[in-house]
Amino acid sequence: MLFSKQKIESFDSVRLTVTGMRCAQEFELLCKGDKTEVALYDLIYTDGEKVRRLNKSVAVDTADVLSLLNECCLLKWDGFCGANPRGVCDGYMFELRAEVNAGRTIGAHGSNNYPRRYHQLKNGIMQMLNK
Numbered sequence: 001m002l003f004s005k006q007k008i009e010s011f012d013s014v015r016l017t018v019t020g021m022r023c024a025q026e027f028e029l030l031c032k033g034d035k036t037e038v039a040l041y042d043l044i045y046t047d048g049e050k051v052r053r054l055n056k057s058v059a060v061d062t063a064d065v066l067s068l069l070n071e072c073c074l075l076k077w078d079g080f081c082g083a084n085p086r087g088v089c090d091g092y093m094f095e096l097r098a099e100v101n102a103g104r105t106i107g108a109h110g111s112n113n114y115p116r117r118y119h120q121l122k123n124g125i126m127q128m129l130n131k
Contacts, residue, residue: 008069012099016122017043019093026052027125029065036065038128060128068124072117074098074106082110094118 014029024043029036039057043050077096084091091112098106108115 006075008066008074008100010101011066011069014069014074014098014100015096016125017095018122019043019095021090025055027122029125031062031065032059034062035059036062038065038125040125040129056129058129058131060131064128068121068128069098069100072121072124074100074121077108077115078106080108080110080115082108082113082115084111085113088112 011029011031013031014027016027018025018027026041026043028039028041030039036059037057038060040055041052042055044053045051093109093111094114095109096107100106
């Protein structure tokens with residue numbers, strides 16, 4: 001099977017961290033069988049330490065999460081390194097780490113430069129959190 005045709009059949013976790021000048025948040029998807037815990041954490045600094053504070057958490061069908069991950073072609077994100085575009089002084093950085101298909105690790109990061117369908121993934125997760 002060609003890489004471009006591969007799909008995510010299962011996942012253990014997906015973590016998307018988004019950092020701006022004044023805020024940092026982390027979206028976490030933890031598979032728990034037929035249900036997935038979808039959580040949004042605010043990342044705050046207290047006494048010089050980064051602390052995750054739960055903002056919102058919901059349980060959704062794992063099949064819906066798998067569908068979103070595959071619609072966004074998450075496997076193609078592996079190794080993405082989006083350098084900050086010249087002249088851009090403000091914006092958002094992201095880092096993604098996912099454990100999929102029984103042990104495969106996907107990693108990607110960028111600064112004001114995102115993989116194809118990044119916003120679709122982020123918006124899809126937000127929609128799950130806001131149902």
